Amino acid sequence: xxxxxxxxxxxxxxxxxxxxxxxxxxxxxxxxxxxxxxxxxxxxxxxxxxxxxxxxxxxxxxxxxxxxxxxxxxxxxxxxxxxxxxxxxxxxxxxxxxxxxxxxxxxxxxxxxxxxxxxxxxxxxxxxxxxxxxxxxxxxxxxxxxxxxxxxxxxxxxxxxxxxxxxxxxxxxxxxxxxxxxxxxxxxxxxxxxxxxxxxxxxxxxxxxxxxxxxxxxxxxxxxxxxxxxxxxxxxxxxxxxxxxxxxxxxxxxxxxxx
Numbered sequence: 001x002x003x004x005x006x007x008x009x010x011x012x013x014x015x016x017x018x019x020x021x022x023x024x025x026x027x028x029x030x031x032x033x034x035x036x037x038x039x040x041x042x043x044x045x046x047x048x049x050x051x052x053x054x055x056x057x058x059x060x061x062x063x064x065x066x067x068x069x070x071x072x073x074x075x076x077x078x079x080x081x082x083x084x085x086x087x088x089x090x091x092x093x094x095x096x097x098x099x100x101x102x103x104x105x106x107x108x109x110x111x112x113x114x115x116x117x118x119x120x121x122x123x124x125x126x127x128x129x130x131x132x133x134x135x136x137x138x139x140x141x142x143x144x145x146x147x148x149x150x151x152x153x154x155x156x157x158x159x160x161x162x163x164x165x166x167x168x169x170x171x172x173x174x175x176x177x178x179x180x181x182x183x184x185x186x187x188x189x190x191x192x193x194x195x196x197x198x199x200x201x202x203x204x205x206x207x208x209x210x211x212x213x214x215x216x217x218x219x220x221x222x223x224x225x226x227x228x229x230x231x232x233x234x235x236x237x238x239x240x241x242x243x244x245x246x247x248x249x250x251x252x253x254x255x256x257x258x259x
Contacts, residue, residue, distance in 0.1 A: 110142065
């Protein structure tokens with residue numbers, strides 16, 4: 001997209017590299033890294049593994065005046081950049097982009113549910129754990145498919161808002177006793193609340209779609225032992241809507257300070 005718009009762009013760590021090394025690729029005013037920036041705090045996140053695609057190697061080739069983009073950039077790396085005259089822009093701190101991502105995340109979560117469960121969402125009993133930005137968009141889209149949607153949240157304000165939109169409510173204080181009622185469970189809480197004790201309370205053919213950030217909300221080892229269909233699905237926007245996601249990233253970059 002950038003090349004089509006008249007910009008020069010080098011690619012490294014992808015399946016079709018146009019640069020031979022990180023040093024060559026980083027010889028640019030603007031560096032655009034992945035979402036997430038890193039998964040292990042050592043290597044840069046990339047489609048293709050390269051020996052020089054590490055945080056330390058990137059530090060070595062950065063120079064004052066450059067602009068760096070990425071998602072969930074570690075604070076110590078961002079601090080290093082700022083101390084060395086490199087401007088840092090974290091995609092996940094851009095409100096417009098994060099709101100856009102809720103759309104692709106919700107659609108991807110529904111796609112995962114439809115692909116991996118042999119039943120219709122129409123009239124199905126769906127439980128959403130949490131009621132943040134993603135959960136709000138997901139609830140609306142599920143209702144548009146005529147699913148029966150219940151919201152489980154800790155905050156009284158969130159429950160009141162969900163009630164105002166006409167969803168069924170399940171306060172956290174007694175949610176465990178009702179887990180057997182749901183065929184689809186969508187988790188947005190980034191904490192392991194679906195532990196082995198709670199998993200035992202679910203119906204046999206339940207599917208759990210976990211869209212929470214790391215570490216997710218499910219004890220996956222226990223779920224496997226119990227033969228429960230639990231799926232942790234990070235990166236849904238890039239998987240299900242790569243073109244729309246790329247367009248949103250380009251728009252964010254160009255509307256910020258350009259290239």
